[in-house]
Amino acid sequence: MKCEKCNKEATVFFTEIKQDEKKEIHLCAKCAESYQNYIADPHITHSISDFLGGLLQIFASKEQTELKETSKDVCSDCGMSIHEFHASGRLGCERDYRVFRSDIKDLLLKIHGKSRHRGKVPHSLQKWKDLVDLRKRLNSVINQEKYEEAAEIRDKIKQLESAHEA
Amino acid sequence: MKLSNLMKNTTQWLRNEGENADIVLANRIRLARNIPHFPFVSKMSEEKSVQLESFVKEKLDRVLPMDQYNYFILNDLSETDLHFLSERHLISKEHVRGEGRRSVTFSLDEKFSIMINEEDHLRLQVIFTQDEAQSSWKKLEDLIDQLEAIVDFSFDRRFGYLTACPTNAGTGLRVSTMLHLPALQMTNQMGKIYQAADAVNLVIRGFFGEGTAGMGDFFQVSNQITLGKNEKELIQTVESVVPQILKYERSVRNKMLKSDRGRIEEHCHKALTTIKEESEISFRESLRLLSAIRLGVNLELIPDVGIKKINEGLIQSHDSHLKKSTKGHLGDDETWEMIRARFLQNLFTN
Numbered sequence: 412m413k414c415e416k417c418n419k420e421a422t423v424f425f426t427e428i429k430q431d432e433k434k435e436i437h438l439c440a441k442c443a444e445s446y447q448n449y450i451a452d453p454h455i456t457h458s459i460s461d462f463l464g465g466l467l468q469i470f471a472s473k474e475q476t477e478l479k480e481t482s483k484d485v486c487s488d489c490g491m492s493i494h495e496f497h498a499s500g501r502l503g504c505e506r507d508y509r510v511f512r513s514d515i516k517d518l519l520l521k522i523h524g525k526s527r528h529r530g531k532v533p534h535s536l537q538k539w540k541d542l543v544d545l546r547k548r549l550n551s552v553i554n555q556e557k558y559e560e561a562a563e564i565r566d567k568i569k570q571l572e573s574a575h576e577a
Numbered sequence: 578m579k580l581s582n583l584m585k586n587t588t589q590w591l592r593n594e595g596e597n598a599d600i601v602l603a604n605r606i607r608l609a610r611n612i613p614h615f616p617f618v619s620k621m622s623e624e625k626s627v628q629l630e631s632f633v634k635e636k637l638d639r640v641l642p643m644d645q646y647n648y649f650i651l652n653d654l655s656e657t658d659l660h661f662l663s664e665r666h667l668i669s670k671e672h673v674r675g676e677g678r679r680s681v682t683f684s685l686d687e688k689f690s691i692m693i694n695e696e697d698h699l700r701l702q703v704i705f706t707q708d709e710a711q712s713s714w715k716k717l718e719d720l721i722d723q724l725e726a727i728v729d730f731s732f733d734r735r736f737g738y739l740t741a742c743p744t745n746a747g748t749g750l751r752v753s754t755m756l757h758l759p760a761l762q763m764t765n766q767m768g769k770i771y772q773a774a775d776a777v778n779l780v781i782r783g784f785f786g787e788g789t790a791g792m793g794d795f796f797q798v799s800n801q802i803t804l805g806k807n808e809k810e811l812i813q814t815v816e817s818v819v820p821q822i823l824k825y826e827r828s829v830r831n832k833m834l835k836s837d838r839g840r841i842e843e844h845c846h847k848a849l850t851t852i853k854e855e856s857e858i859s860f861r862e863s864l865r866l867l868s869a870i871r872l873g874v875n876l877e878l879i880p881d882v883g884i885k886k887i888n889e890g891l892i893q894s895h896d897s898h899l900k901k902s903t904k905g906h907l908g909d910d911e912t913w914e915m916i917r918a919r920f921l922q923n924l925f926t927n
Contacts, residue, residue: 412744420775440771489620501696503620505613505731505739518743519736524778525805528737530748531718533725536734
C-alpha cells in the first residue's frame with residue numbers, strides 16, 4: 412500500500428471518523444510524523460478531513476484511470492468487479508482470487524514483497540508442501556556442491572513421491 | 578452467562594505484572610480463515626450469514642470445551658453490550674458495526690476469542706502476557722489444526738489462506754504487542770520508531786481510540802506482511818524488535834529522570850491530583866492521566882499504586898463499561914464524564 416501523501420510504501424495507518432463515516436489513512440513513516448504534528452497543533456482550525464480529502468481524491472482519480480486500462484472482469488459467483496475491488500480493497504469471494512489472479516498477484520507482491528505462501532498448509536497438502544520444501548533444499552545444497560547431502564535429500568524425495576502415488 | 582458478570586474482573590491479560598510489565602500491556606496473535614463456497618462477508622446475504630454462523634457454531638461445539646466458553650450472537654445484544662465487548666478487545670469495532678448474522682465465542686478467562694462473520698468468516702485470537710508467548714501460539718495452532726481436521730478453509734497453493742482483504746492473505750496471521758511509550762512520545766522520538774519498524778515490515782498504530790495514533794501514549798506494533806514468511810518467522814520478527822523498543826523507551830526514561838527529574842515528578846503527580854480532584858473527565862483525558870500515572874509508578878515516583886490497577890482503569894473508564902456499571906442510569910444533571918471522574922477517584926483512593 413502506498414503513502415497517500417508521497418507515494419512511498421505506507422507503514423502507518425490512521426482511522427479517521429467523521430460523522431460516523433470511517434476512513435483509513437495510509438502514510439509512510441515520515442508523512443505520519445508530520446500528520447501527527449499537524450493534528451496535535453491546536454492553532455489549526457480547519458478539518459483534517461478537508462486536508463486529507465484532497466489527497467485521497469487525487470489518489471483515487473489516478474487509480475481509477477489506471478484501472479480502466481487493466482481489466483473488465485467480473486466474478487460470476489459474487490458479482491465483484493475489479494473496479495469495485497480496487498475501490499473497497501476487499502474481495503467478494505474466494506473465486507475472485509482466480510478471476511483477478513494476475514491483478515491480485517501484482518497487488519500481493521506490492522503489499523507483501525512476495526506472492527508465494529510459505530506458512531502452514533491444510534493437512535491434505537502437507538506431503539505436497541514437504542516435497543516443495545525438499546526440492547528447494549536440494550537446489551540449494553547442489554549449488555553449494557554438497558553432493559552427499561543432495562543424495563540423501565533425493566532419496567527422501569523419491570520415498571515421498573512413491574508414498575504419494577501409492 | 579450474563580455479560581455483566583464480566584464486570585467483576587479485569588480482563589486476565591491485563592493482569593500482567595511480570596517482566597516488562599512497565600511497558601508491555603499484552604500481546605495478541607490472530608488468524609483469519611474463510612469457509613469455501615460461502616461468499617466473503619461483504620458480499621454475503623443475510624440468509625447466507627445465518628447459514629454460515631450455524632455451520633461454524635456446530636464445528637466449534639465439537640472442538641471447544643463449551644463449558645469454558647461464552648457464546649453470544651451479536652445481533653441479540655444491545656449497543657452498549659457490543660461496545661462493552663469491543664472495549665475488552667473480545668470483538669473488533671468492525672464486528673460491532675458489521676451487518677448480517679455475527680457472533681463471538683470467548684474463553685472464560687477472555688484469552689481466546691473467535692469472531693464469526695467479522696471481515697473474514699473466522700477470526701481467532703489469543704491475547705497473552707510476555708511469559709506465555711510460546712505456549713499461547715502453540716494453543717492457537719492446536720485449535721486451528723483441530724478445526725481444520727473437520728472443516729476445510731479457503732486455500733490456494735500459491736497465495737495460501739484466502740482472506741477478504743489481500744493484506745491478510747497467506748498466513749492470515751497478525752501478531753501485535755501493545756506498548757506504553759510515554760517517554761518516546763514526550764520527547765518526539767516516535768518518528769524514529771516508525772522508521773525502524775518500517776525497515777523490518779512492521780506497522781505501528783494507536784492502541785486506544787481512533788483518529789490519532791498513540792492516544793495516551795499507547796501503541797501497538799504488528800507485522801505488516803502476512804505472506805511469504807511462515808507463522809513462526811512472522812512472530813519472531815515482532816518478538817525481536819520489541820526488546821529494542823523497550824530498551825529505547827527505558828533509556829529515554831532514565832535520561833529524562835537524570836536531566837529533568839523535577840518536571841517529570843510534577844507531570845506524574847499532577848495527573849494523580851487531577852484524577853483525585855477533577856469532577857468531570859473525558860475518555861481521552863483519562864488515558865492521558867492514566868498514562869502519566871503509569872509512568873510515575875514505573876519510575877518509582879508514585880508509591881503504593883499497582884500497574885494492575887492502572888491497567889484496570891484503562892479498560893473500565895471506557896464509555897460502555899461505565900454504562901454497564903451504572904446499569905445505564907444517569908442522575909439529574911449528571912454526565913458520563915462525572916461518572917468517569919468518580920470511578921477514577923474511587924480507583925485511586927481505595
